[in-house]
Amino acid sequence: MTEHLQPVQPEHHAAIAAWLDSSDATLRWAGPGVAFPLPPGQFAQALQLAERPGWVLLDEHGQCVGFGQFWPTTSGTMHLGRIIVSPQVRGRGLGRALMQALAAQASGSAAVERLTLRVYRDNTAAIALYSGLGFQPVDADSTGELLFMACSRP
Template sequence: MDHLLQPVLPAHFAVIAGWLDSPAATLRWAGPGVPIPLPADDAFAAALALPARPGWALLDADGTCVGFGQYWQTTPGNTHLGRIIVSPQARGRGLGRVLMTALCAEAVRRTASVQLTLKVYRENQAAVALYRDLGFVASEDACTPELLFMARRTA
């Protein structure tokens, strides 16, 4: 099945917000400072700081949004990936890999970064395994008991 990564559109906001089924899930995914529940209207863009942190939607062959992620430059040459999520109904089909591969490529293309970083909860073993498989390595000095800070060189 073909998938397309495109800039997130207002039509996707309610779909993505609907994937977060509790205040705890929203906090874990979006971080502190984001309203709970996550707005499903135009306030979604402001809540996730989309102008400064581009958001990308993964669409399936039917045009249905099945994934989302963001990236932002933290320092020259370094780009952080965050708020990565696959629709609960689409999980287990390899779409995390599709999303991450496309998101990484887009981030590097648009920012010319030499390093990509991300944070992941240690107990999210599927995500940790995927990120390791994609070349991300934990930087233990930056990790916490709850979170792994992972990085990957792009060149």
């Protein structure tokens, strides 16, 4: 497969919103304040794309198969968030491809020294993926429900 990352476009909004099948899934992915269903016309505003640009992973046919965002949090740190792979293609290694491309894009500036993310503790598949990519738990910043993870610049 030859996937590639590009900035999210309005034509991707409906596909990504359709991956969310419940208010609980939307809350876990996007956080409080994002409605379910997520209307494609409100996608950019709800996800604050102006401040936190979004990126899509496109497959070899140009189909949107993954989405993620990153934004600066502290000096030298980019936080990755709202990472999702289309339910129709999960289990094919696209989560790894998305994370590698997103991490590379987020680390594009020499000023970026560290990447961080949060993941629900019960999402064992994502935790295994992130650990395999060099992310380590940061217990001091974690909660009972969410694991905070960080890695040095990849």
